[in-house]
Structure formats: C-alpha cells, structure tokens
Amino acid sequence: MKEYFIGIWRDRYVLFSLVNRDLQTKYRRSVLGIAWAVLTPLGLVLIIGSVYAIIFGVDPKEFIPLIFAGLNPWLFMNASADGGTNAFISAEGYLKQTTVNAQIFPLRITIVNFINLVYSVITFFAVYLFLQPQLFGPKMLLMFPGLVIMFLFALSLANxxxxxxxxxxxxxxxxxxxxxxxxxVTPILYQPEMLAKKGFEFVYKINPFYYIMEVVRMPMLGKELPEGSTYLIAIGLTCIFFIFSVAMTMNTKKGIAFKL
Known part of the structure; x- marks a missing residue:
C-alpha cells in the first residue's frame, strides 16, 4: 500500500499533465467545449425525468432532481470502470519506454471523470435551486465525505x-x-421504496453500488441524511475494494510490459 502511494507522489507531475491533456483533447475544436460536461447530463436527466415523471405520475419538480442526483454519480462510476479497461493498454508507450509507475493510469481515468462529475454537480445545484430552493441547507455539506468515498470506490473499479x-x-x-x-437493479430511476413495497428490498440491500450512491445522493437532495449504518457499509465496502484493487495493481505492475 505504501509503495502504491509513493509511486503516485513520485509521478504526480506526469499524472497532472496527462489529466490536463485528456481534458483538452476531449473538448478540442468544440464550440461549447467544457460546457458539454454540463449540457450532456442535464439534457439526459431532463428527457428521462420528464418521461418517467409521466409514467410514474409524480411531480417533475421532485422527480427530475431525484434522477439528476443519482444518474450523474452513476455515470461517473460507470465511466471510471469502463475507462479503466484501457488504462494500461492506452499507456503502452509510457509503460514500455519509461519508468513511470503504472498505478497513475487508472487514477488518471478516475480524476478526469471526477472533474466531469464536479461540473454536473454544480449544474444540479443550479437546477435544484430553481426547482426546490427551500431544501437548501447544511445537510448538503455531507455530500463531500460521500464524494470522497465514491471517488475511492470508482478508483477501485478502474484498478x-x-x-x-x-x-x-x-x-x-x-x-x-x-x-x-x-x-x-440500483435505485437510480426510482425510489428504493418501490422495490421494498413489492418485497424485493433485498435486491438493493445486497448491492454495493446502492450504498455508495446513497451517501452522495441523499445529502445532495437536502431532505434527509443516510443512516449511520449506510455510511459504515459504504466506507467498509470501499476500504475492502480499494485494498484489494491496490494489491492486484501492484502485483500486476512488474509484468504489465510483457502483457501489452
């Protein structure tokens, strides 16, 4: 574990350079540029939220923020896991021709996606302030510990x-x-209570993603906070996933160049 973090610290400037290059490349020659990081999730949420609000017969003012607060964190974790599959493969030149530490490449993917998540969270609060201004309060500050937990979980997925x-x-x-x-099967487009009422509460109770989502989504909505047990489970799962992912990364590290 110590070697993992020492390697990241040693190559921190390479990491920052790669993250900056990824962000610039993604929006190069785009008229709207980084605004797409805001418009894409916003448009997706408005479309899905409006359709599902009609299907479920609920108020769009309540349903759209619910989906927004859940869909964007999910997209972050999904993108980190998906991008992680090519983290080492796309860095073949670095890994074969330099002594750069391999563990920075899954981290690179996670950081880039996390920056996009931050933009979408800012957009969420702008929309939420317009739809439900009365719900803004200090409870929302607990979103930040949740984001730390989610970042480490997403990094584990990328590893x-x-x-x-x-x-x-x-x-x-x-x-x-x-x-x-x-x-x-994760309550993102619907409330967990909808599964519980049909006797399928176990579906999300055994789902690790549910707990990681809740410690971010519930504080963002400002209505109520997750139970202490939810935080404990989310932290426990994240620690286990992260430790195992680091162990696998470091064990694979020496043979990466031969597998590329």
Missing part, C-alpha cells in the same frame, strides 16, 4: 478493470453488460 482487461481482453464487453444490469 480492477485495468488489471482484468490486461489479462483478458474480453473483459470490457462483459463488464459493460454486468454494469448495465446493475444499473437497473
């Missing part, structure tokens, strides 16, 4: 994806399929 796809190139489509299934 796992990078290692698995390095050894099995069929892992990426398999992961996409699994994550798509998890998306629908």
């Amino acid at each position: 796992f994806s990078a290692v698995f796809n390095l050894n099995l190139r069929d892992f990426q489509p398999l992961q996409s399929l699994v994550l798509q299934g998890i998306f629908y």
Whole structure:
C-alpha cells in the first residue's frame, strides 16, 4: 500500500499533465467545449425525468432532481470502470519506454471523470435551486465525505478493470453488460421504496453500488441524511475494494510490459 502511494507522489507531475491533456483533447475544436460536461447530463436527466415523471405520475419538480442526483454519480462510476479497461493498454508507450509507475493510469481515468462529475454537480445545484430552493441547507455539506468515498470506490473499479482487461481482453464487453444490469437493479430511476413495497428490498440491500450512491445522493437532495449504518457499509465496502484493487495493481505492475 505504501509503495502504491509513493509511486503516485513520485509521478504526480506526469499524472497532472496527462489529466490536463485528456481534458483538452476531449473538448478540442468544440464550440461549447467544457460546457458539454454540463449540457450532456442535464439534457439526459431532463428527457428521462420528464418521461418517467409521466409514467410514474409524480411531480417533475421532485422527480427530475431525484434522477439528476443519482444518474450523474452513476455515470461517473460507470465511466471510471469502463475507462479503466484501457488504462494500461492506452499507456503502452509510457509503460514500455519509461519508468513511470503504472498505478497513475487508472487514477488518471478516475480524476478526469471526477472533474466531469464536479461540473454536473454544480449544474444540479443550479437546477435544484430553481426547482426546490427551500431544501437548501447544511445537510448538503455531507455530500463531500460521500464524494470522497465514491471517488475511492470508482478508483477501485478502474484498478480492477485495468488489471482484468490486461489479462483478458474480453473483459470490457462483459463488464459493460454486468454494469448495465446493475444499473437497473440500483435505485437510480426510482425510489428504493418501490422495490421494498413489492418485497424485493433485498435486491438493493445486497448491492454495493446502492450504498455508495446513497451517501452522495441523499445529502445532495437536502431532505434527509443516510443512516449511520449506510455510511459504515459504504466506507467498509470501499476500504475492502480499494485494498484489494491496490494489491492486484501492484502485483500486476512488474509484468504489465510483457502483457501489452
């Protein structure tokens, strides 16, 4: 574990340079540039929120923020896991020709996606302030510890994806399929109570993503905070995932160049 962080610190300038280059490349020659990081999730949420509000017969003013607060964190975790599959492969030149530490590449993917998440969260609060200004309060500050937990969880996913796809190139489509299934069984487009009323509470209770989502989404909405047990489970799961992902990354590190 110590070696993992020492390597990141040693190559921090390389990491920052790569993150900056990724952000510039993504929006190069785009008229709106970084604004797409805001407009894309906003447009997606407005479309999905409006349709599902009609289907479920609920007030769009309440339903759209609910989806916005859940969908954007999910997109961050999904993008980190998906991007992680090519973290080592796309860095083949660095890993074969330099002594740069391999662990910075999944972190690079996670940081870039986290920056996009920050932009979408700012947009969420701008929309929420317009729709439900009375709900703004100090409870929302607990979103920040939740974001730290989510960042480490997403980094763990990126680490796992990078290692698995390095050894099995069929892992990426398999992961996409699994994550798509998890998306629908995770209360993102609907309230957890909807599953509980039908006797399927266990579906989200055994889902790690549910707990990671809740410690961010509930504070963002400002209505109520997650239970202490939810925080404990989210922290416990994140620590376990992160430790195992670091161990796998460091064990794979020495042989990466031969597998590329």
